[in-house]
Amino acid sequence: MGIDEATRREIEAFLFLEARLADESRYEAWVGLMADDVHYWVPNGRADYDPATRLSYINDNRTRLATRVRQLQTGLRHAQTPASRMRRTVANIEVLAVDDAAGEVTVGANQVIYEVAVQSTGELRLWPGRVTFRLRRVDGAWRIASKVVELITAGDSLPNLTFLL
Amino acid sequence: MTTNYAALIADDRVHGSLYVDTDVYAEEMDRIFTRGWVFVGHESEVPGRGDWVTRKLGREPVIMVRDRTDTVHVLANRCSHRGTALCWEAAGNARSFQCTYHAWTFGLDGRLKGVPHPGGFHGDKASLGLDRPGQVDSYRGFVFANVSGDAPPLAKHLGPGGTELIDRLCDLSPTGTIRIDGGWIGHRVASNWKMWPESDNDGYHLGWVHASMVSTTDTYYEDTVLGGEGGNKSLASDLGDGHFELDFRPSYKTELAWLGAPRAKVAGYCDAMAATYGAERAERLLWDGPPHAYIFPNLFLGEMNLAIVEPVGPGVTVHRHTAVQLDGADEAFNRRLLRQSEAAMGPAGFIVPDDAVTAERMQAGFAGSRPAWAVSGADPATRAGAGGGRAWIDLSRGLDRERTDSDGRRHGDVTDETTNRAFWRHYRHVMSGWS
Numbered sequence: 001m002g003i004d005e006a007t008r009r010e011i012e013a014f015l016f017l018e019a020r021l022a023d024e025s026r027y028e029a030w031v032g033l034m035a036d037d038v039h040y041w042v043p044n045g046r047a048d049y050d051p052a053t054r055l056s057y058i059n060d061n062r063t064r065l066a067t068r069v070r071q072l073q074t075g076l077r078h079a080q081t082p083a084s085r086m087r088r089t090v091a092n093i094e095v096l097a098v099d100d101a102a103g104e105v106t107v108g109a110n111q112v113i114y115e116v117a118v119q120s121t122g123e124l125r126l127w128p129g130r131v132t133f134r135l136r137r138v139d140g141a142w143r144i145a146s147k148v149v150e151l152i153t154a155g156d157s158l159p160n161l162t163f164l165l
Numbered sequence: 166m167t168t169n170y171a172a173l174i175a176d177d178r179v180h181g182s183l184y185v186d187t188d189v190y191a192e193e194m195d196r197i198f199t200r201g202w203v204f205v206g207h208e209s210e211v212p213g214r215g216d217w218v219t220r221k222l223g224r225e226p227v228i229m230v231r232d233r234t235d236t237v238h239v240l241a242n243r244c245s246h247r248g249t250a251l252c253w254e255a256a257g258n259a260r261s262f263q264c265t266y267h268a269w270t271f272g273l274d275g276r277l278k279g280v281p282h283p284g285g286f287h288g289d290k291a292s293l294g295l296d297r298p299g300q301v302d303s304y305r306g307f308v309f310a311n312v313s314g315d316a317p318p319l320a321k322h323l324g325p326g327g328t329e330l331i332d333r334l335c336d337l338s339p340t341g342t343i344r345i346d347g348g349w350i351g352h353r354v355a356s357n358w359k360m361w362p363e364s365d366n367d368g369y370h371l372g373w374v375h376a377s378m379v380s381t382t383d384t385y386y387e388d389t390v391l392g393g394e395g396g397n398k399s400l401a402s403d404l405g406d407g408h409f410e411l412d413f414r415p416s417y418k419t420e421l422a423w424l425g426a427p428r429a430k431v432a433g434y435c436d437a438m439a440a441t442y443g444a445e446r447a448e449r450l451l452w453d454g455p456p457h458a459y460i461f462p463n464l465f466l467g468e469m470n471l472a473i474v475e476p477v478g479p480g481v482t483v484h485r486h487t488a489v490q491l492d493g494a495d496e497a498f499n500r501r502l503l504r505q506s507e508a509a510m511g512p513a514g515f516i517v518p519d520d521a522v523t524a525e526r527m528q529a530g531f532a533g534s535r536p537a538w539a540v541s542g543a544d545p546a547t548r549a550g551a552g553g554g555r556a557w558i559d560l561s562r563g564l565d566r567e568r569t570d571s572d573g574r575r576h577g578d579v580t581d582e583t584t585n586r587a588f589w590r591h592y593r594h595v596m597s598g599w600s
Binding site: 042044054055058059075076078079119121155156157158159160 | 347348349350351352353354355374376377378380381382483485487488500503504506507508511512513515518519521522526529
């Protein structure tokens with residue numbers, strides 16, 4: 001793949017930043033990492049279908065993602081009041097494709113989120129899955145053009161999923 | 166000894182123990198989910214021959230399948246030999262069902278077709294088909310089953326109210342048929358199942374539970390519910406037979422308000438409606454929109470969503486939803502409905518997660534609830550403590566201003582607990598064995 005070691009480190013650092021902002025429910029900063037044409041998708045099963053044609057847990061374009069974040073920021077989103085205590089690990093990071101013409105790279109990683117549902121049951125919930133990012137250089141900085149989270153539990157009945165995945 | 170339901174459910178209050186007690190739960194599985202009619206699924210979920218989906222009817226795992234003659238069967242998901250579940254995914258297609266244990270094979274109609282090593286088999290094949298509910302019937306594609314087989318006919322269960330609700334939804338399709346093919350999403354909640362018929366049809370909570378949604382998005386709930394007492398003309402209605410509705414129709418200020426899109430954006434759909442129903446009736450349908458209602462015991466008609474309420478245990482429920490798709494409407498229109506469903510429903514929706522966390526907080530509140538007679542050791546037959554004691558919840562809101570129409574339907578202000586009382590009145594009737 002046409003990507004040098006320095007760029008690879010830069011991409012890793014970007015993913016770790018994204019993960020930390022999500023863990024800490026820093027909504028404004030997190031959404032600031034998104035490209036204007038972002039697609040944020042959590043499919044109901046594997047990401048092997050056209051999201052236009054079926055229901056997904058999350059299938060956000062920029063507008064809907066902005067609404068999602070605005071709702072969380074009201075402080076009245078009971079399902080995230082208080083915000084879940086979370087930490088996630090992002091591992092097995094691989095650059096899967098490079099598109100020099102578009103200035104984009106596709107990066108895959110495994111992710112496990114540990115969430116304590118402090119809003120009600122207080123239980124520890126695990127959210128393991130595969131994350132695939134399409135990242136783009138915009139004015140010298142990386143931005144997320146697409147983030148797809150394939151939970152290994154997708155398709156099963158899931159509890160509230162109202163934090164940033 | 167069975168629970169004394171008449172002592173735990175009054176017209177204006179119910180006892181918290183009904184949400185947590187394991188005996189109550191077992192009796193519900195019997196009286197409501199075995200001896201009564203339960204919604205199974207929609208025929209369009211199995212469009213082709215051999216298509217199947219799995220469901221739970223209370224505790225009974227079933228398969229809904231379309232056979233080679235286009236008959237839709239509901240069969241026990243349990244091999245008649247040693248009890249192994251035959252299908253363990255949500256949906257699929259099969260030529261027959263073969264058990265993975267000893268390879269007994271069943272037809273799509275449940276008939277036992279083959280047994281390996283037949284020399285040692287002396288059973289009666291004809292009587293060893295898959296179990297099936299005693300009654301299966303459908304109305305406009307909505308399939309219902311009664312496991313025990315001794316309930317009165319489906320038409321009686323649905324009554325005029327349930328029938329009308331399904332009609333009003335299906336009539337929004339230019340062919341009179343809805344389609345369920347967008348996939349189901351299960352939402353697991355640590356609450357009793359009865360919080361869902363309550364909260365799905367509670368017109369009082371919107372401004373608080375859903376304050377974050379209301380303050381960030383423009384919705385038609387502004388005009389239909391949020392005005393509060395006297396601020397709109399919507400109704401909370403008891404349609405009888407355990408079915409009930411938040412009726413927004415009197416509050417809509419424009420046609421298609423329920424869709425959140427003007428006619429210009431969905432002209433193809435509007436034209437198709439007019440072609441089917443004539444201009445006048447189509448106009449009425451486009452104003453009125455879909456019902457926001459509940460069909461006892463497990464089907465929520467959530468406007469352009471369906472949800473099945475699946476009890477898992479006294480304190481665990483799956484609220485499983487899908488988007489309604491309208492047969493005869495164009496693809497862009499139906500995709501709009503999918504996107505609206507994603508916005509509202511499920512674990513990541515803008516609405517239902519806040520109901521879920523509220524239901525879980527209610528369940529936590531009910532944890533210690535026991536009827537007064539259980540605490541004091543008094544005889545339940547004397548209804549000791551029925552008039553007082555701990556852990557009662559109040560459902561009296563609007564009881565004194567309900568009016569009854571000429572069809573015997575009760576109506577209250579949209580913020581009144583008329584819908585909740587409708588559920589509990591029928592529940593008490595069924596659970597007391599009076600049906």
